[in-house]
Amino acid sequence: MAEVVIFYVFSAVTLFGALGVILHPNPIICALHLVATMCGIAGLFFGLNAPFIAAVQLMVYAGAVMVLFLFVVMIFNLKQEGKHIFSPGQFTNGLKVLFGGMFAGLLLSSILFKINNFGYLTPDKAAPQFEVKNIAKVMFTDYVFSFEILGLLLLVIPIGTVALSRVRGGTHAK
Amino acid sequence: MLSNLFSIGIGHYLFVSGALFVMGMLGVLLRKNILVILMSIELMLNAVNVAFVTFAYYLNDVNGAVIVLFVIAIAATEAAVGLALVVLLYKNFKEVNIRFFEHLKG
Amino acid sequence: MDAIVPILVLTLIVATFGSLLVYVSSILGPKKHATHAKYMPYECGLPGQESSKTNVSVRYYLTAILFIVFDIEILFMYPWALTYREFVEAGHGAYIFWVMFVFIALFVFGLVWEVRSKALEWD
């Protein structure tokens, strides 16, 4: 019973937040909806027996990325966009929505196909696959080079962003 | 049919993941504010994460969980770089409308 | 996984408690006729100079970007720290130490670069 409640509550939060992101005219409110989506996804991860990943999701997305988004939106001091939140062009927009609908149909049919073929899948809830120790063992043995390359990426990113922002020597370049 | 609603399986989570992905895609395609487009990209990446964790859980495979950690890390840095670029664009052009940047075409 | 139900219930209780406080205080408090001056954003008694939608220093967002990057590095240290002793006791201490030492060396290099590039100076 618990997992039914978890799934419906958090997927409702997730999808509602996602709708808000793509439909609300004010970017700040969009960002707040995205925060709700991130929290909902963290809840879904809880429901999938992965509390560590859920906490990482909360820390990285809800705690860091969305704060950055909010900072940037506040820096921009954007006004409401009014009615025209979508790109102009009715024909192209219709085409885009049609394409999105077709893609959704493809996804839905493939998921249904998957269920019909693998519907018997039952997770082993006692299996230790999401114990953080197991994740860590795999990460630091099988994925060790990916891990080090990630370290390199995390070195390059701040250098790149600082170089982009051109703040060498003070906020308002002296 | 009703019993399907109350016994959560792999399909339910995959459905949420797919819906999230499609919404993110529509956001990228339709919205004209660059910031919202970046947010929609985050939506798509998160949808993929949900799918990864779902498969890892239902197939009892730890690799899915490890991949998700990498995806989260890379998506977050992608957002950071994207926002740095957007701030730079805004500082130079005072504009966040994606249509405005069509003249950047080569 | 079952632990999330208490989380949800507690969140609900706290939210209800908070909204109740806000609501009760809005009922019990006196309602006075508000003047124009009272409706102005509070600026130490002076007339308002500019709206709150004033521009914000770019420092804040740079700090947030650097925070994201370093936060991720720290998050990846957590599983490492968790299994460190198991690796050490299994005799792979040097391996697991070097794995993280390279990562931390990159971390330190980034931090030193940030400090030297004066990206972290607030003036």
Add this chain to the structure above:
Amino acid sequence: MGSDLFEISVNIGKMLGIFLLMVQMVPLLVWVERRGSAFIQNRFGPNRVGPLGLTQLLADAVKFLFKEEFRPPASVAFLYYAAPVLALIPGALAFASIPLAPPFEVTFNGQTYKFLFQVFDLGIGIVFVLGISSLGAYALLFAGWGSGNKYSLMGALRASAQMISYELALGLSLVGILLIFGTFSFSEMVEMQRGPLSFTFLGQPTTISFLPNWGIFYQPLGFILFFAATFAETNRAPFDLPEAEAELVAGYHTEYGGLKMLMFYIGEYGHMMVASALATTFYFGGYELPFGSESLQQSFSPLAYSFILFGCFLTKVLVFLWIFIWVRWTLPRFRYDQLMDLGWKTMLPWALFNTVLTAVVVVLFHSSGS
């Protein structure tokens, strides 16, 4: 939640009790803060209403309750009202995940139930608390942006930039404690800190019987960094820049009054309690008594013993809360650039150094096999 009505009702009662413990601590702490500051500054403090001024709190609560309701028209209604509610949630959730005493067993209707002395145990304690408390920035941003006042916005931006900067030092200082204990779970950590100080030194089991087995003896530097970072996380002096009244009026709660203001205070004191409870759990043995727990355990029933240990935990937490108050009234406030420099250029490198040092020491102490 539980399998039958008794278990569910006890669990909900426990939940309410722990939440009310956090909320009820606030008036007490406000009283201690006012009397303590008066003591430090050689004043009297509130001493008119009731014995030692204790009922001043009740009078204050009534006053807060009957304040005029006011919302500035420039504000965004939803954000303005949601912010104080949101300020309560992270503190309450984080405090609920910390074990306050060992689990106890109750027999009811011939059935034996086992209850945790905490609301929920996720098994990933530290990471959950860090994740939840990183949501604390939203209350500030909601309040700052929703108030429609530039001082509020500046205060909120400052506060959240400060919080995220010190979250790095906080998170990194905890890596050392994870290296020592090798677990995320609070209760396992507390179990490990039971008994006298004992460790393996170069393959030799060593015991120092006159010291308890507390984390502070393994991680002195980590403790200093952690505790300093929690001051910044809770926006307390000397890091209360967001409320620097000389520059920003009252920071992000400039436009708030009455009970809504009080709720921000509850949030702040809740964060202080979480920080104190975390420091206790990581570095000072949690609910474990330093000495003589065996003889006490034999002479009391398990339930009474649980409550004795709960008192022990509460005592340790109160000591830390007093340190919070003491520091606030002793140290002057930092300047904002000094604050950022301290976080990024001093505490972060030291926390990294602490991590590497701990890793080396753990290899030295445990590499008995090779």
